[in-house]
Amino acid sequence: MSKFIQLAVTSAMAFSLIACSKQENSSTLNDAKSPEVLKQEVQAQKLAEAPKADKSMPLEQYQELSSGQQVMFSYLANSEMPIDYEKSAQAISAEYRGQSDDFKKRDLLNALKPRIDAEVAKAKSAKYFFANFDAELDKYDFESKAFPLKNLRDSGTYWYFYDVNAYRYSFLNGAVFNKIPVVDETMARTIESYRASYKKMTVRVYFYASSAKLGESTLMGEITRVRLYDGKGTLLAEI
Known part of the structure; x- marks a missing residue:
């Protein structure tokens, strides 16, 4: 019985680690910015730094x-x-x-x-x-x-x-x-x-x-x- 409980706990922990890994990968992918967004951010920075009239x-x-x-x-x-x-x-x-x-x-x-x-x-x-x-x-x-x-x-x-x-x-x-x-x-x-x-x-x-x-x-x-x-x-x- 104890072996069954230990196996269940081990499986749950492994599943939890896999789920966390998937969430982290998903978060990383979501945080990745498209070239267009990056371009807009660089342009906004350039405009902010540009000399004013x-x-x-x-x-x-x-x-x-x-x-x-x-x-x-x-x-x-x-x-x-x-x-x-x-x-x-x-x-x-x-x-x-x-x-x-x-x-x-x-x-x-x-x-x-x-x-x-x-x-x-x-x-x-x-x-x-x-x-x-x-x-x-x-x-x-x-x-x-x-x-x-x-x-x-x-x-x-x-x-x-x-x-x-x-x-x-x-x-x-x-x-x-x-x-x-x-x-x-x-x-x-x-x-x-x-x-x-x-x-x-x-x-x-x-x-x-x-x-x-x-x-x-x-x-x-x-x-x-x-x-x-x-x-x-x-x-x-x-x-």
Whole structure:
């Protein structure tokens, strides 16, 4: 009888150890992070460590973002990865793109490298931009006394230029600026009349090129100011 009890206890202990082992393995597997989660965590850490915009910078010192080349060079200036000279040369030189002779292509690449390096160096010290968009406003929100701005509604929205469409840009804090407050009723009526009749209005977004998105050719910007203009360039509202 005692041998039977001892055998039962031994079996129970063994089963318990196996169960614990399975639980530990299961826990280890559950704790393992997917590459996408790890990527997001690294990106979040990079953004936290990225330099922030100087809000006192005069708006007159912001330069207009008007080409894909600017986006590319600014992206390269913010990226921690080595410069892909072939990809950059492909983007900025029609002669390089059209050259089929590999020796001439190599010579062109070597000739373009100093220019690429110079543009990237310049981009490292010129990070304040403004970009213009056709205004996309929702109807006036009487409760918040503001016009929702559809241009900045989605955090995942990005833009690019056709000259170098492999590089794009997006905003880190668009949600903070997705409503333009207009407390004055007269001005609100004016803007609403423009919106309702589809008259041209322009949204100008001022931002600081702060970082490059990990694993993507996307320049990330920190918005510092948003302005709304009518078709003649008159300032209507800002935030």
